[in-house]
Amino acid sequence: TIYQATASAPVNIAVIKYWGKRDTKLILPTNSSLSVTLDQDHLRSTTTSRADPSFERDQLWLNGKEDEIKPGSRLATCISEMKRLRKETVEEKDANAPKISGYNVHIASYNNFPTAAGLASSASGFAALVASLAQLYELTVSPSELSIIARQGSGSACRSLFGGFVAWQMGSSPAGTDSLAVEVAPQSHWPQMHALICVASDDKKGTSSTSGMQRTVETSPLLQHRIAHIVPERMQAISEAILKRDFDTFAQITMADSNQFHAVCLDTTPPIFYMNDVSRTIIALIVELNRVSVAKGEGYKAAYTYDAGPNAVIYALDKDIKEIVQLIVSYFPQHAREFKDRFQLFAEGAD
Ligand code: DP6
Helix, strand or coil: CCEEEEEEEECEEEEECCCCEEECCCCEECCCEEEEECCCCCCEEEEEEEEECCCCCCEEEECCEEECCCCCCHHHHHHHHHHHHHHHHHHCCCCCCCCHHHCEEEEEEEECCCHHHCCCCHHHHHHHHHHHHHHHCCCCCCHHHHHHHHHCCCHHHHHHHCCCEEEEECCCCCCCCCCEEEEEECHHHCCCEEEEEECCCCCCCCCCHHHHHHHHHHHCHHHHHHHHHHHHHHHHHHHHHHHCCCHHHHHHHHHHHHHHHHHHHHCCCCCCCCCCHHHHHHHHHHHHHHHHHHHCCCCCCEEEEECCCCCEEEEEEHHHHHHHHHHHHHHCHHHEEEEECCEEEECCCCC
16 A cells, blocks of 8 residues: 555744744744734645655655755654654554554645745645645644644744644743644634735845844844844734734734834844835835724724735735725736735736
């Protein structure tokens, strides 16, 4: 028999940003973070894993193209950790369980979103890899336990093991056993919440998250203030806002944290710039939209957030999505590339 399993995982976008590691090998962060999983069919990675005694080595294909699994790499770590879990939690407990942890695996992963959208695929990619191996190995461990392994693939990947609103608790153990993802609330808790993705540029980013955040840890005094005094309070406050479905507070904290993340990038030596003119114009539009709406007593309508690139993710409630899309399209008519329900792409210089 060939053992085979397929699983998929969604993209997540942080509203409290992870930026900085205290351990670069285990991927242990300098602060906790919180994200919303974009739980729609448009933005997922799907991975099929197979185990068979005839496989000569572990192999991986990304979107049909073979990717080398380097010894000691993040990928190799995730695969060997999953084999270890199979051995320790299944094979050593049940003498009848097939000893498949000793077989090599073949793994094929696909993203169903265009890489041109400039969206990081490492989060959903590592989460789907771990989820498919967990299924292949018939593990009964919790998603939080799996998140510890996905974390070692890419920090943000640990949050994609859950849907809805997810916290990555930084933990304090040097071994990383308490640095894991937990669910704050399922998506069904606040189904009116949606994410709008505005592609400001599909250029490959200049500075990768991994190297950028390390430079920030080494050089930014502002980061030290952020991790000690800002993030703990924000984690608490935004979790409460989510539980109360308080969009105003959610939006204020989300935008403040995006701003501070880009401020610590600027506080890095040499400085790191992720946003461009389109990004900044979208910020101005959202700020003005909220100002008018708050003045009318209607509260906040939208929250922008930017990761390590110029593309905007806008969180908004159902009822306001149309107005926000119209506003942005009116400013960037040439950037409207694709319209799908709840997933909008705007690209600079669209073809
Ligand atoms: C700005 O998870 O990509 O998106 O752990 O080195 O793989 P590594 O970094 P990665 O960093 C994500 C940074 C961010 C913020 C976030 O997702 O929380």
